[in-house]
Amino acid sequence: MEELYTLEREVGRGSYGVVFEGRMAKTGQKVAIKRLPCSNPECIELYLQELWAMRATAKNHVNVIALHSCLQQTGPRSLKPLKPGKLPLRLVESVLKGSVVRAPQSEETNNVQSDTKRRTNSASRLQDRTNTVQARAKLQEKSNSDSTTPQRPSNRARKRPAQSEEEQPGPLRCLALWLVMEYCDGGDLNQYLLSRPPDGQRNHSVVRQLCSAVSFLHSLGITHRDLKPDNVLVCVTPKGPVVKVADFGLSKMSEGAMDGHLTRQHFSSTCGSDFYMAPEVWGGLTYTAQADIFSLGVMFWAVLERITFLEEGTSQEQLGAYVCRGRWLMPLGEALWENADLQLCIPMKFKRAPPLPPPPGPAMCSLLSDMLASDPDARPPADQLEARLRSALKEDSR
Template identity: 85%
Template sequence: MEELYTLEREVGRGSYGVVFEGHMAKTGHRVAIKRLPCSNPECIELYLQELWAMRTTAKNHVNVIALHSCLLQTGPRSLKSLKPKKLPLHLVESVLKGRVVGAPQIQRRNDAQSNTRRRTKSASRLEDRTNTGQVRSKLHNMAKSRASDSTTPQKPPNRARKRSAQREEEQLGPLRRLAIWLVMEYCDGGDLNQYLLSRPPDAQRNHSVVQQLCSAVAFLHNLGITHRDLKPDNVLVCVTAKGPVVKVADFGLSKMSEAMMNGNRTRQQFSSICGSDFYMAPEVWGGLSYTAQADIFSLGVMFWAVLERITFLEEGTTQEQLGAYVCKGRSGWLMPLGEALWENADLHLAIPMKFRRAPPLPPPPGPAMCALLLDMLASDPDARPLADQLEARVRSALKEDSH
């Protein structure tokens, strides 16, 4: 790794991997390096999905995180670049077989270790048979000695179990080092939560963020990529002199399909319930099949939260997050919009919110933008605008409200 990149510090950690700030050894260019340990088939499947999606987007859109290169780690100091449009076959095999399959060189090493252990075991059995009398005599003498030295019975260490665990560690050791390293562009503004909530409200900045996200999602959908986990945590920010440039990131839950077929947009159906509670669409909450229109609902939640600076605290955390919700009951507990709309498809959403957080707050969205947000948050997926229509509608609504 040192020959190609220098790791500086850890900048993020999630359920699946760790992200480091690093530099290219030759140029000194700053990059983000994400390590994804290939510990089980389920994780590997997510990593391969993320890799394939990022390779498809390449560096073709300013608002989608750029992948510079991908490396495969097969040992403590063994890294190799993965060729474009190629996936490691042993990782694909791991997904298909439901168990982690090592790289060919690791498999050969494991086979050699296994043969060595087999020969050693056979030799030890032969030695045991020839020295049985001596061994029994020694054990008898040791037992007598211990009995005379101690009045408290002591349980001997379970050496067989210890040896078994050690063997397993030796066998899985190389496989535990299997990892994918994604080298991506570095975003110095953190995620969208960190960036917006650490600054005073600014309507112009909020409008820019919303329009950039529209452009990114339209680009992804036209490539046949449904993100399935759009939320502020998965939007990174690059700080520039002209303002923030947002980047949609984290494609681990994304799905790819043919975007166009016979000149008509396909509407591929998905069934896996995935995403983050406060941004999931009603049809996902209900366990129904869903399409890329679930992404539009997630965007609607984010847009509403960004434009009005609506935040919440997730249970067990102290970090504020951007996200719209419904207050239920006298206690005012928070309910995700998708869940509330799944329970009651005719629920009326009050946009702008009647009860908002204390100032400073940006001005509420105008009537045209409120109407668009209601369309994006429709309980019926077919009533939501398509991604490639959204950017023009946002621009038109903001222009109309500005007069």
């Protein structure tokens, strides 16, 4: 293994995996290490999409989270790095067949012998630290070949403790992928902005960086499909926050984007988060990368006016714009799907959370209206959005 890592603590847990704060053993540099358990084909497909998208971005944009390496776990203490540009063929086969594929018996024997010889202290340390962190946090996830994703505790409760990989008669398979990424010390965009007093210059910097990131992703043919403040991480620097678009599990890559035709690629899967989904996604129609522009518009509006909401069943304040329906909050996309002629009140004025930053000026309000248009073709494409944003902010500052 070229680089050795140790785990420090758990910093996040989602529907598909767990994120730890870790360090490179040689340099001491902080990294984020995301464990993705390969328990079923549906999850594996999302993991491969995320890996492929993050490799495509390389480390070429300051506002997109950087991937350092990817490790494949085939046993309790067996980890090996994946070669750049390669995907684990057995995981690809699992996605295509719709069931988790195990290695042939003959290959298993060779793998066990090879893994035994190659097992290094780094793999031991990584797994041991994982077990320690998980025990301290009272986690229920088991690091064995029968473990399930963190969202299925009922299945885990029925599992008996598994034997070690060497003792199991069954063939080897990939237990998990470990993505080693750059570490962001400012939390997500919700946490960072809402824990500080409003600042107009900071808000403008954030929206410019988000715009640059999405323009870069679309230029590579990557449609994110789940843009929201939770999926934007923040690095705190002396010069101000540096935001990083992250979480590419729902992303899609398209060919032909470099020549400006990304909006011709249509998708059909309804995915994303309610308060940021475009109306065409809400309606179950086919959609294009312009759905990302709508999500970005919701985020821009919320950041610039500090608009927040509490999602049903939660107590955590979140950034996001909405439409009021009596006592209920309706996502913008849903409201526009029901009424394409709905006129949004930009700025939102009295619905903003105190303390309040100055509302966006006329030029920025006009741009937000275009980004949030019910017609996807009326929204500015990403390659034009940066110039329009700079122009609007400059015009409103006069």
